[in-house]
Amino acid sequence: MRMGLTGLCILFVLTSCGNMQYREPARETFLAMDTFMTFTVYGENAEEALAEAKEQVLGLEKLWSVTDTESEIYAVNHSEGRPVEISRATEELVAFALKMAAETDGALEPTIYPVLTAWGFTTGEYRIPSEEALAALLGRTGYEKAVLTEGGICLPEGMMLDLGAVGKGYAGDLLAELLAEEGVTSALLDIGGNIQAIGRKPDGTEWKVGLRAPYSDAVFGSLMVSDAAVVTSGAYERYFTGEDGKQYGHIIDPDTGYPVENGLLSVTVAAREGKLCDALSTALYVMGAEKAVNFWRERQDFDMILVTEDERVLLTEGIEERFSLDKAYQDWTKEVIKVGQRE
Ligand code: AMP
Ligand code: MG
Secondary structure, three states: OOOOOOOEEEOOOOOOEOOEOOOOOEEEEEEEOOEEEEEEEOOOOHHHHHHHHHHHHHHHHHHHOOOOOOOHHHHHHOOOOOOEEOOHHHHHHHHHHHHHHHHOOOOOOOOOHHHHHHOOOOOOOOOOOOHHHHHHHHOOOOHHHOEEEOOEEEOOOOOOOOOOOOHHHHHHHHHHHHHHHOOOOEEEEEEOOEEEEEEOOOOOOOEEEEEEOOOOOOEEEEEEEOOEEEEEEOHHHOEEEOOOOOEEEOOEOOOOOOEOOOOEEEEEEEEOOHHHHHHHHHHHHHHOHHHHHHHHHHHOOOEEEEEEOOOEEEEEHHHOOOEEEOHHHOOOEEEEEOOOOOO
16 A cells, blocks of 8 residues: 655645635545545535546546456556557547656656566565565566557556556646546645646645655645646655565666665645656656756746755756745755756
8 A cells, every 4th residue: 555655735724815715625635545634625515516526537547546356457457468458538648648658758657567566565575675676577577669659558568567656646637637526626635745726725825735744744845736647656655675685666767677865855746737747756766866957947837846855855946936935944954946047
């Protein structure tokens, strides 16, 4: 089960302002996609909209679970090289994951599953695989070998997909769409630590999203957002301590097959689309600070906050005004990454 600390939490209080009193929101916490989700929905149709959103996310879990023997991804992963028919939602998610894998030069590697299994991250039976085993398993990865056709996918024998790095973000986008169709203009979805903010708070102010300090329950800073997603990746969300006393995290460097170890503790990405945030938070974590900064300078279609082992917080200039460092973390060094400057 994957229910460790999540990277983000929600810091908001329902306020009443002036004479305006707001209705209580509909709120529910439930287990889906191997994590806790809390949906908070405001407005007249809140209860019905929340129920539909929950139903949708449970439906997506049924399609994308790697362990549910009835899921589409399970069928793909046990297809032994044969083409498998998949639904529109799965096709779109896989297509997006493969596109992001190409755009991040394979830092996001949706076919990393065999390697992840060798480390025990899929079962909780953790172990350090031998170098030979990892080298052999890496031969069974490579996003460019997956063939997507209209309505179907074909993976070479021995290869497997894991959409764990993008599925929740993509679900956030679909949920935001669904809620908008239901007439909801204010809602906050905590999708296992991925935050999807719909509109603003009912009083018209922005949502305040707390960013969790790695390996801690405390919040190191917060970000004000509206109509946006905020997603964090970091080894601290799931890791084990090996017999050698070292900590091994759940995000794998696809070049080596070993858990990422590059001086970064967490990467938070904020952008309009949850799927982009989710794909990039994982990929930038794999890249490390220097490459992540270069990647941002080239694209600038997202904002990010990097936390390093040496207690630096690097944030892109677009969110400088929206981010604040908590009082207890004032000794951390805040550095703003600007488009123009070069290290
Ligand atoms: P996230 O929490 O979004 O960063 O996703 C992490 C999850 O993605 C892990 O628990 C694995 O299931 C999977 N994963 C690990 N390493 C990678 C990688 N390099 N590329 C894509 N998915 C990965
Ligand atoms: Mg991710």
